[in-house]
Every structure is written in C-alpha cells, then in structure tokens.
Amino acid sequence: MKSFTVLISGGGSNLKALLDACACGEIPARVNTVIADRECSGRQHAEAAAVPFVLVDRKRADFAAALAAAMPAATDLVVLAGFLSILPPALVAHFPQRIINLHPSLLPKYGGAGMYGLRVHQAVLDAGERESGCTVHYVDSGIDSGAVIAQARVPVLADDMPHTLQARIQPQEHRLLTETVARLLAT
Numbered sequence: 001m002k003s004f005t006v007l008i009s010g011g012g013s014n015l016k017a018l019l020d021a022c023a024c025g026e027i028p029a030r031v032n033t034v035i036a037d038r039e040c041s042g043r044q045h046a047e048a049a050a051v052p053f054v055l056v057d058r059k060r061a062d063f064a065a066a067l068a069a070a071m072p073a074a075t076d077l078v079v080l081a082g083f084l085s086i087l088p089p090a091l092v093a094h095f096p097q098r099i100i101n102l103h104p105s106l107l108p109k110y111g112g113a114g115m116y117g118l119r120v121h122q123a124v125l126d127a128g129e130r131e132s133g134c135t136v137h138y139v140d141s142g143i144d145s146g147a148v149i150a151q152a153r154v155p156v157l158a159d160d161m162p163h164t165l166q167a168r169i170q171p172q173e174h175r176l177l178t179e180t181v182a183r184l185l186a187t
C-alpha cells in the first residue's frame with residue numbers, strides 16, 4: 001500500500017480531510033507520518049487517527065536536516081497542507097515531482113512570500129477580484145511557483161470579508177486536495 005507524509009502548521013482541517021479520505025478508501029493509501037513545524041491543534045487529528053506525529057520546530061538551527069530526518073524513507077508523496085515553512089532545496093530535490101502544496105488562491109495570483117491564510121483573501125478582495133479559489137501545485141525551489149496540478153474556483157461575493165471568503169473556499173480545498181492525492185497515488 002502506498003503511503004504519504006503530511007506537513008502542517010495549524011488547525012489541520014485539510015489533514016483531517018485526508019485522514020478521512022484514507023479511512024473510507026477514497027484515497028487508496030495511508031498517511032505514514034504528520035510533521036508540524038510548530039505546536040498546533042492539527043496534532044489532535046494525527047493522534048486521533050493513530051498516525052505518528054513529529055514536531056520539527058522551524059526555529060531550530062538544523063531545521064532542514066531535522067525535517068529531512070523526520071521523513072519516512074518509504075514516502076510516495078509529500079503533501080503540504082497548511083505548512084507555512086519553506087522547504088529546504090535538498091528536500092525538494094530528494095522528492096522530485098513528489099511534493100505538492102495546497103494554496104488558497106488561483107495561482108499564479110496571490111502567491112509568494114507572505115501570502116497565506118487571511119492575507120491571501122484580503123489581497124483578493126482589495127484587488128476587486130470576481131473569483132478566487134484554491135490550487136494544488138507541485139513544489140519547486142520557488143515559493144508557490146511550481147506547476148499547477150488542479151484548481152477549484154469560488155465566486156467572490158459583494159459582501160465578502162476575508163473570513164467569509166475563506167469559509168467558502170475551505171470545502172473546495174478539502175475536495176480538491178483529497179481528489180488530487182488520490183489521483184497522484186493511483187498512478
């Protein structure tokens with residue numbers, strides 16, 4: 001059975017969607033490890049599913065080496081699901097076209113350094129966009145610059161605030177990420 005590693009930094013709603021999809025067979029694989037770069041409430045999802053959890057503090061001087069050491073050798077795919085740290089180039093090179101990221105916008109718009117969470121949604125609203133959404137893309141040596149794998153679109157409503165736009169995009173994130181992981185691991 002194929003396995004994948006999930007990297008998180010926050011609440012872990014996308015991790016929960018992945019774990020649920022594995023449990024019901026929607027994703028024909030298992031999560032072998034969850035790695036976080038900070039203490040976060042997403043840890044509870046890993047523990048509830050009896051999946052090993054590893055905390056690799058992003059402030060460690062040896063963060064790159066510790067992150068690489070935490071990755072199981074038999075990892076078919078690495079999924080960044082709300083992971084806010086930049087991956088070391090050596091780790092990206094070790095898993096070519098096997099690391100994916102979920103981003104809360106329609107890349108290439110509103111990606112790059114400092115663009116995450118509510119900041120992305122505020123930028124979309126400030127620009128007067130009529131639609132937003134989410135993107136799953138391959139991770140390369142840049143920030144949100146890898147090839148797009150899949151996107152889901154969501155209309156921006158006239159009365160949207162960053163948190164309301166985020167709330168409408170989040171279910172699409174869960175669907176898009178689980179479908180993409182299932183498709184990538186099926187090949």
